[in-house]
Amino acid sequence: xxxxxxxxxxxxxxxxxxxxxxxxxxxxxxxxxxxFTLRQGELRFLIGPNGxxxxxxxxxxxxxxxxxxxRVLFRGEVDLTKRREHQIAKLGVGRxxxxxxxxxxxxxxxxxxxAMRQDRGVFATLTAKMTSEDEDRIIAQLxxxxxxxKAGWKAGSLSHGEKQWLEIGMMLMQEPEVLLLDEPxxxxxxxxxxxxxxxxxxxxxxxxxxxxxxxMEFVRNFASTVTVMHEGKLLAEGSVDDVQxxxxxxxxxxxxxxxxDADRSTA
Amino acid sequence: MPAHYWTPRRIWLLVGYAxxxxxxxxxPLYLNDFRLNLLAKFLxxxxxxxxxxxxxxxxxxxxxxxGVFFGLGAYAMAMHLKLVAAGGKLPDFMSxxxxxxxPWFWKPFASPAFAIAAGLLLPMLLALLLGWFTFRNRIKGVxxxxxxxxxVIITTTLxxxxxxxxxxxxxxxGYSTLFGFRIADPQxxxxxxxxxxxxxxxxxxxxxxxxxxxxxxxxxxIRDGENRARFIGYDPSLYQVTAFCISAGLAGLAGMLFxxxxxxxxxxxxxxxPSIEMVLWVAIGGRGTLIGAVIGAILMNGAKSxxxxxxxxxxxxxxxxxxxxxVIFMPRGLAGLVDxxxxxxRRREKTDERDGVGDADGSRNVAGAESAGAEGVxxxxx
Amino acid sequence: xxxxxxxxxxxxxxxxxxxxxxSLDVKPGQVVCLLGRNGVGKTTLMxxxxxxxxxxxxxxxxxxxxxxxxxxxxxxxRGIGYVPQGREIFPLLSVYDNLVLGLEASGGRLKAVPEEAxxxxxxxxxxxxxxxxxxxxxQQQQLAFARALASRPELLLLDEPxxxxxxNIVDxxxxxxxxxxxxxxxxxxxxxxxxxxxxxxxxxFYMMDRGSIVWQGEASELTDDVVHRHLTV
Numbered sequence: 001x002x003x004x005x006x007x008x009x010x011x012x013x014x015x016x017x018x019x020x021x022x023x024x025x026x027x028x029x030x031x032x033x034x035x036f037t038l039r040q041g042e043l044r045f046l047i048g049p050n051g052x053x054x055x056x057x058x059x060x061x062x063x064x065x066x067x068x069x070x071r072v073l074f075r076g077e078v079d080l081t082k083r084r085e086h087q088i089a090k091l092g093v094g095r096x097x098x099x100x101x102x103x104x105x106x107x108x109x110x111x112x113x114x115a116m117r118q119d120r121g122v123f124a125t126l127t128a129k130m131t132s133e134d135e136d137r138i139i140a141q142l143x144x145x146x147x148x149x150k151a152g153w154k155a156g157s158l159s160h161g162e163k164q165w166l167e168i169g170m171m172l173m174q175e176p177e178v179l180l181l182d183e184p185x186x187x188x189x190x191x192x193x194x195x196x197x198x199x200x201x202x203x204x205x206x207x208x209x210x211x212x213x214x215x216m217e218f219v220r221n222f223a224s225t226v227t228v229m230h231e232g233k234l235l236a237e238g239s240v241d242d243v244q245x246x247x248x249x250x251x252x253x254x255x256x257x258x259x260x261d262a263d264r265s266t267a
Numbered sequence: 268m269p270a271h272y273w274t275p276r277r278i279w280l281l282v283g284y285a286x287x288x289x290x291x292x293x294x295p296l297y298l299n300d301f302r303l304n305l306l307a308k309f310l311x312x313x314x315x316x317x318x319x320x321x322x323x324x325x326x327x328x329x330x331x332x333x334g335v336f337f338g339l340g341a342y343a344m345a346m347h348l349k350l351v352a353a354g355g356k357l358p359d360f361m362s363x364x365x366x367x368x369x370p371w372f373w374k375p376f377a378s379p380a381f382a383i384a385a386g387l388l389l390p391m392l393l394a395l396l397l398g399w400f401t402f403r404n405r406i407k408g409v410x411x412x413x414x415x416x417x418x419v420i421i422t423t424t425l426x427x428x429x430x431x432x433x434x435x436x437x438x439x440x441g442y443s444t445l446f447g448f449r450i451a452d453p454q455x456x457x458x459x460x461x462x463x464x465x466x467x468x469x470x471x472x473x474x475x476x477x478x479x480x481x482x483x484x485x486x487x488x489i490r491d492g493e494n495r496a497r498f499i500g501y502d503p504s505l506y507q508v509t510a511f512c513i514s515a516g517l518a519g520l521a522g523m524l525f526x527x528x529x530x531x532x533x534x535x536x537x538x539x540x541p542s543i544e545m546v547l548w549v550a551i552g553g554r555g556t557l558i559g560a561v562i563g564a565i566l567m568n569g570a571k572s573x574x575x576x577x578x579x580x581x582x583x584x585x586x587x588x589x590x591x592x593x594v595i596f597m598p599r600g601l602a603g604l605v606d607x608x609x610x611x612x613r614r615r616e617k618t619d620e621r622d623g624v625g626d627a628d629g630s631r632n633v634a635g636a637e638s639a640g641a642e643g644v645x646x647x648x649x
Numbered sequence: 650x651x652x653x654x655x656x657x658x659x660x661x662x663x664x665x666x667x668x669x670x671x672s673l674d675v676k677p678g679q680v681v682c683l684l685g686r687n688g689v690g691k692t693t694l695m696x697x698x699x700x701x702x703x704x705x706x707x708x709x710x711x712x713x714x715x716x717x718x719x720x721x722x723x724x725x726x727r728g729i730g731y732v733p734q735g736r737e738i739f740p741l742l743s744v745y746d747n748l749v750l751g752l753e754a755s756g757g758r759l760k761a762v763p764e765e766a767x768x769x770x771x772x773x774x775x776x777x778x779x780x781x782x783x784x785x786x787x788q789q790q791q792l793a794f795a796r797a798l799a800s801r802p803e804l805l806l807l808d809e810p811x812x813x814x815x816x817n818i819v820d821x822x823x824x825x826x827x828x829x830x831x832x833x834x835x836x837x838x839x840x841x842x843x844x845x846x847x848x849x850x851x852x853x854f855y856m857m858d859r860g861s862i863v864w865q866g867e868a869s870e871l872t873d874d875v876v877h878r879h880l881t882v
Contacts, residue, residue: 047882049686049687049842050687050812050813050842051812051813086500089500101492101494101495102492102495103487103488103491103492103495103496104491105487105490105491105555106484106487106488106491110484113481113484114481114484114485114488114499114501115499120500120501120502121505122482122505122506122509125480125481125482125484125485126477126480126481126482128480128481128482158664159664160663160664160665163664170499174499183688186688187661187662187665187666187667188665189666190859214686214687214688214689215688215859216686216858216882217858217859219882220882226882228882240882243882244881244882249881249882250877250881250882253686253880253881253882254843254844254845254876254880254881
């Protein structure tokens with residue numbers, strides 16, 4: 001039994017625990033009783049072939065999709081499936097989607113400024129003053145995402161990788177406890193990918209991160225624990241080596257369909 | 268402001284603004300009565316342009332109906348002036364239309380304080396109503412613009428139709444004193460000019476504060492990506508309504524000042540054509556820069572004044588051509604000419620895709636599908 | 650002489666670089682398979698060949714003619730049929746209209762949808778009146794395929810034609826591909842993930858990873874070792 005599946009080995013600090021999550025899209029079961037546990041301070045990679053349900057799992061955790069059954073425990077206390085998206089965001093779960101969507105005409109610094117944890121009302125923004133603590137936090141964040149030198153640049157002129165880092169930086173300004181990232185390295189150059197991996201490791205020192213990825217080299221270089229999904233279920237979990245040697249994982253990546261396929265899809 | 272705020276660029280801009288302000292304040296010294304009066308009108312219209320830049324340039328919402336807000340302010344002031352001129356008797360156009368006593372809603376305008384308050388608040392209230400119902404329901408873009416046009420048509424039709432109450436197509440004219448001063452008196456005119464100039468400075472300072480604050484940054488974020496702004500926790504409709512109301516208030520203020528220099532307000536001055544012209548000033552001057560709106564308003568109206576006298580047909584042709592030229596070649600307007608090298612760089616970074624959409628939705632293959640080219644400017648403009 | 654020649658193709662979306670110097674050849678009548686995990690750039694390569702994405706560097710030649718920089722419509726008329734991932738049939742048009750639109754690529758040569766295109770998908774005629782958007786995924790896939798065949802292309806670009814489709818229709822589509830291969834008149838560039846099928850039908854293979862071709866060879870050279878190295882974790 002893998003450590004993650006052994007209840008006695010489960011540490012007290014499980015920041016996220018998905019239990020038997022089922023998601024049904026009009027007959028198509030995107031998640032069929034998915035179990036997933038994330039410990040605090042982990043950097044977990046979530047992989048699996050097309051249609052495995054990786055993005056759907058993240059959607060469930062952040063509240064974008066409501067499951068038909070099952071629950072998602074945050075910090076062992078709150079069931080996220082009972083909360084709405086913005087409430088979950090306030091609780092400390094940040095989600096970053098695939099395509100970078102930053103504000104092209106705002107500068108890098110301005111992005112971080114408006115992403116700060118603060119009152120989002122009109123009056124508050126009309127009267128807001130930047131304190132020196134705010135400045136310090138922004139500079140610290142700029143350093144972490146490697147954009148200190150480009151703080152005054154308009155985001156529209158950043159490279160693709162830099163835009164992704166800016167978005168991650170904006171997420172971090174919200175001080176989330178869990179970060180859910182959808183293919184953060186996609187479309188990046190080799191050097192940018194490397195920097196992204198280092199950034200994610202850095203983030204994982206204080207926060208917990210789940211990364212959905214397809215780039216296997218990225219996974220091999222930066223993952224400690226990998227969760228493999230297939231057909232809406234947990235298929236295998238362990239270190240990169242464990243997963244590489246797992247026969248079942250090999251099979252699903254090579255497209256040898258299992259019998260379950262026949263009644264799962266109504267496409 | 269920390270010391271590093273004062274870059275050479277910013278210092279030059281400040282010097283520029285100070286020079287322009289001085290030039291405007293000294294205008295009575297070097298302009299004759301007629302030209303001073305024209306400039307006063309232009310400055311009033313520049314206030315409308317500022318408000319429009321706020322809602323369009325910075326928030327990304329096009330209103331083709333600002334003539335209504337301008338007109339409401341103008342009518343509020345005109346009503347007061349007319350009552351003063353009538354000296355307690357019924358205004359002439361009402362007697363001609365067969366009314367025997369002053370309508371109830373005219374009565375409060377005898378008080379200048381009420382008239383000024385109404386001139387500011389009525390447009391803002393109207394904007395609040397329209398904005399609340401449309402932005403809350405996520406009606407934006409072209410549909411909102413069409414609604415503003417509908418507003419213009421409804422309002423002008425109403426004013427034209429209710430001749431007895433509003434003076435109909437003739438509008439309201441025939442007044443001569445404000446606060447006991449004779450408006451036609453040259454010294455009073457200078458005073459009114461200076462008041463208008465100061466109002467413009469105040470409006471500019473207000474807009475500058477708004478756009479430079481966190482509020483302004485959120486506005487621009489909403490303009491750039493409304494959903495994205497929503498996703499980080501801001502309610503775009505609240506910001507859009509606020510910007511819309513402020514822009515309406517500024518237009519109302521402009522209307523009140525305008526009427527003091529012109530001596531008449533009629534429905535045609537707040538109709539579709541003036542509303543569109545107002546947008547053209549901002550577009551040609553350069554939206555999203557504030558100073559562009561002011562320059563655009565003054566220059567375009569100046570040009571119109573010169574051309575309308577000599578070549579009236581040429582004017583509409585010219586403004587149309589200019590608009591097309593600006594949209595194609597100088598999307599950032601005249602103010603954008605200041606940043607020409609950056610603009611050339613922007614051109615070179617245009618998008619690769621033919622279908623312009625990319626794989627943002629379906630394909631698992633690659634992320635990072637962007638729909639627009641990069642904005643090449645490195646440093647934020649003042 | 651190769652039918653399709655791609656040399657050092659580099660392209661991407663917006664500010665990204667996805668394809669880095671990709672070169673490949675497809676001979677007339679050949680079935681060439683593009684292998685690789687999700688996200689390696691197979692779809693980007695197809696789009697680059699079809700001209701949907703502009704080439705930043707490199708070239709695409711078809712039947713000896715340099716098509717780099719030409720619009721996708723021109724490439725379709727030269728004889729390249731494209732079945733994109735996600736089908737992209739016209740949801741508001743009827744199945745019949747969708748098919749007939751496929752004739753545009755023949756440049757007026759063909760006046761009616763060829764019998765053989767429809768004969769390959771017997772399920773379609775009964776659906777002629779239905780709106781494209783009302784079809785199931787599998788039916789849409791068949792429609793997209795038939796539409797591409799309507800203009801009798803000499804090269805077919807098939808981007809994961811079996812993804813997300815129910816198994817029995819997958820089998821039908823695979824039979825169609827086998828038939829086309831047997832007739833030998835149409836070359837196929839096929840992006841696929843199912844290794845068994847690909848080994849069965851492919852003549853030549855290109856393996857992609859991170860935007861480049863990392864391996865190429867014939868069926869006999871496609872060993873388990875190569876497969877494990879590039880296709881699994």
